[in-house]
Amino acid sequence: MTTSLGRLRRMPGWTKVVAALVLVLVVFFAGIRLSVLPGLKDLFGTETRDRSGPALLQSIQDMSRYDAASGNFQVVVDLEKDARFLPDAVRGTRTLYVGAGTVDAYVDLGQVGEDDVTVDEDRTTATLRLPHARLGKPALDPDRSYAVSKQRGLLDRLGDLFSDNPNSEQAVQKLAVRHIGEAAKESGLTARAEHNTTGMLTGLLRSLGFTRVTVTYA
Structure with a gap:
């Protein structure tokens, strides 16, 4: 067990990134939604802002x-x-x-x-x-x-x-x-x-x- 933990700690940084990405994909395709995890939905909520310009009259x-x-x-x-x-x-x-x-x-x-x-x-x-x-x-x-x-x-x-x-x-x-x-x-x-x-x-x-x-x- 000690040897395995030592190997995990010595993993290169890019390997940890790939492992994290794989974990995210697994969670996504398993159908897990943010709503089943208390608090995460509100934590990562989105805000909508209307930055549209004024409507222009093109013809009558x-x-x-x-x-x-x-x-x-x-x-x-x-x-x-x-x-x-x-x-x-x-x-x-x-x-x-x-x-x-x-x-x-x-x-x-x-x-x-x-x-x-x-x-x-x-x-x-x-x-x-x-x-x-x-x-x-x-x-x-x-x-x-x-x-x-x-x-x-x-x-x-x-x-x-x-x-x-x-x-x-x-x-x-x-x-x-x-x-x-x-x-x-x-x-x-x-x-x-x-x-x-x-x-x-x-x-x-x-x-x-x-x-x-x-x-x-x-």
């Missing part, structure tokens, strides 16, 4: 569309990436992500020309021809979207250690946006937007004295 764009309807959607994304000839425990990821977002349906009134509006001589009858309603881009809500679980292989965990953004969820977020956009196309949101636009214009023109208002979409 006039809007001529009427947002007539908005749909709220939620999708559960299950994205799995596997590597050939390697088990999932070594290389591969699987992410379960809940994405929530909205899609607006609008009518572009800027496309309405003079020939699309007809008014009789008595100004009691008006006929309007509008373009069909369209869907806007899906907008993912970060406050209602979150990752349920994320499984990673050994090599992926090592890669996250040296990555600038180890918790990146860009792939599942893009997939969630795509699924929400597809769901909006099947939801009848554009028909609802055209119905609401018709009601809005009918009420507006009747308040101006028109008794008969006809709105069509082409």
Whole structure:
């Protein structure tokens, strides 16, 4: 025992560093978390500081569309990436992500020309021809979207250690946006937007004295 202790004390400095690094890796991959060691989580806690500069206005764009309807959607994304000839425990990821977002349906009134509006001589009858309603881009809500679980292989965990953004969820977020956009196309949101636009214009023109208002979409 005395001989072993003497050899340990005579170990070179770089050997002790390597031994300490191996110990850290063993503890990490064994799944030990700071939360199981009392006091360490608070001791090594992080502090977040916002050092961002002021937002700069790059452009202003006039809007001529009427947002007539908005749909709220939620999708559960299950994205799995596997590597050939390697088990999932070594290389591969699987992410379960809940994405929530909205899609607006609008009518572009800027496309309405003079020939699309007809008014009789008595100004009691008006006929309007509008373009069909369209869907806007899906907008993912970060406050209602979150990752349920994320499984990673050994090599992926090592890669996250040296990555600038180890918790990146860009792939599942893009997939969630795509699924929400597809769901909006099947939801009848554009028909609802055209119905609401018709009601809005009918009420507006009747308040101006028109008794008969006809709105069509082409």
